[in-house]
Amino acid sequence: MKSYASYPSLFDSSRFFLSAPSTSTSKLHYNQPLQSQTGYRSRSNISAMLSTRVLSRSLLRSARPKSTTFFTPRRMLTTESIPASSADSILAAQRLVRPVSPHLTIYQPQLTWYLSMTTRITGVALSGVFYLYAIGYVLVSPFGVDMSVANASKKWGEFNGAVKAAVKAPLAACFSFHFWNGIRHLVWDTGRELTVRGVYRTGYGVLGLTALSTLGLLVV
Amino acid sequence: MASTLRSSAARRILAATKPTSAIRLLPQTRVAAFHASQKHQILPPGPQVVHGTVNDPVPVPIANATHGSYHWAFERIIALGMIPLTVAPFAAGSANPALDAALGTALVLHSHIGFDACVTDYFPKRQYPRTRTFMIWLLRASTITAAVGLFSIQTNDVGLTEGIKRFWRA
Incomplete structure (x- = not known):
């Protein structure tokens, strides 16, 4: 006991x-x-x-x-x-000194909350990259570092192809997922697909579309 | 539960015969760890704050659309507007400066609202009032700086869409 x-x-x-x-x-x-x-x-x-x-x-x-x-x-x-x-x-x-109530780790992984959580994580990741570059553009440029798109993209292009793929694939996946699941949330906001069946149907739809558009983004 | 009903004398005798537990006793307040359940914590407990008593009524704010309803609608309008603005450059192959500016503005606002929701969720005012205030101002400063950077990219450089394209195809 x-x-x-x-x-x-x-x-x-x-x-x-x-x-x-x-x-x-x-x-x-x-x-x-x-x-x-x-x-x-x-x-x-x-x-x-x-x-x-x-x-x-x-x-x-x-x-x-x-x-x-x-x-x-x-x-x-x-x-x-x-x-x-x-x-x-x-x-x-x-x-x-009370024990902390168990959370996250005790719940069964389900499509519902996993996709919800992933939406936030992917959004923070994408906006984080955007903010880092844009803030760097303002704060680092005065110190003589060339942050211009032409220069920075040229430096980035000199990386190994495997490194570039390892960075681009997660970014493409994040963008694709956030885009499609964002649309799913907007559909919910109109009151549609707000049933267990609807949530799972749209959830699997989002996963499928994410896989497709991630591959698409990697070949463009 | 039977153990709670036992006499204090029996407890004392038992306590004297059993080895004391290694649970840490807080030095100042003489608070004991009564909890025998195993800890499954991801993060340590945050600061414990007590406001009022348990018998106080829950403060119910007066309903007002400015407390969230407008914010919710604004959020959705931006998100909805971002769909065509995101798809257009893919379809057209490039973005005209007006669309690029609109996308950039929406992106900054959308990002700010998203980060702000994270601050609201993970730094509750009740437990972390100072950290929360700091994070809110840090976010505001970051958003303004990012907006300045984006403006600079759009006016002096190649623009947002073209910039992403160059990085992606580099």
């Missing part, structure tokens, strides 16, 4: 008593450090649990005040006074 869901909600409820509208509130903590109390159950076997239960029951029985004259029950707790204003920082610190 590795995880149980009641812990986060249980301890996050400290929020409620910590943010009570009083000037000062008290924080409860046991004499033993709290961290040593966590996870003990995962390490204990059934016999240990049974013996624990018996032990705790007997301890509770012995702790019950039978006669207050000679036995005073001792509380195993200490309290510490903290200002109410520190409640948020304690909560924030507590949340930092």
Whole structure:
């Protein structure tokens, strides 16, 4: 047993008593450090649990005040006074040690969200290349670097054919995909093809068109 | 759950007999790691920010078209306009300067909106207010610089479409 869901909600409820509208509130903590109390159950076997239960029951029985004259029950707790204003920082610190909810890696790869994600990635890649060149054109040219299209394309043309293909093929694929899937999104924006069937049909259509136009761009 | 109902005395005895876990205890705030589940994180948790209490109502802004509706329509008009502007040079073999200027302008705006959406998504105001502001201004500066560069390419150089063509066929 590795995880149980009641812990986060249980301890996050400290929020409620910590943010009570009083000037000062008290924080409860046991004499033993709290961290040593966590996870003990995962390490204990059934016999240990049974013996624990018996032990705790007997301890509770012995702790019950039978006669207050000679036995005073001792509380195993200490309290510490903290200002109410520190409640948020304690909560924030507590949340930092919570496990991050799993995402991306736990979802089944599906055409729907993979194509959606790829649209953004390809768009950022294409615009990134465009921005880099255009910004370089402004910022680097004053330092004597010739960024003109004539010069830069001549330098680029001197590269090995394999290198050029290795750069051009992904760029062609990015452009093709972003173009076709952009049209798909615009079709959705008119309310059409907004069904599971429509999403998959247009999705496979986009993939097919992307493959074709990528090849087309590489031979022009 | 049974373990939460057990007496504190039993817990203390158990805690004394079991080895303490190696989970890090924050030094200042005495916050314990209560979570036994395995971590599957891609990125570490961002700064945890607490505003108000859990009982506060969700702030609902007054509905206004300038809060997104116009932006959405503007985005689509640009994207729609870019389809013929992109196809035309392929069909014609070259672009006339007016079409090239229109494509360049649309491209800068489209890129800016796209990058801006990324900043909005990945730098939430609640968690990263400063980084977000920085990224927004960095993007604005980049867009303006890129627009100046593009203007320069279109006026002093061969133009956007012709430029791409030369690189592609180099």
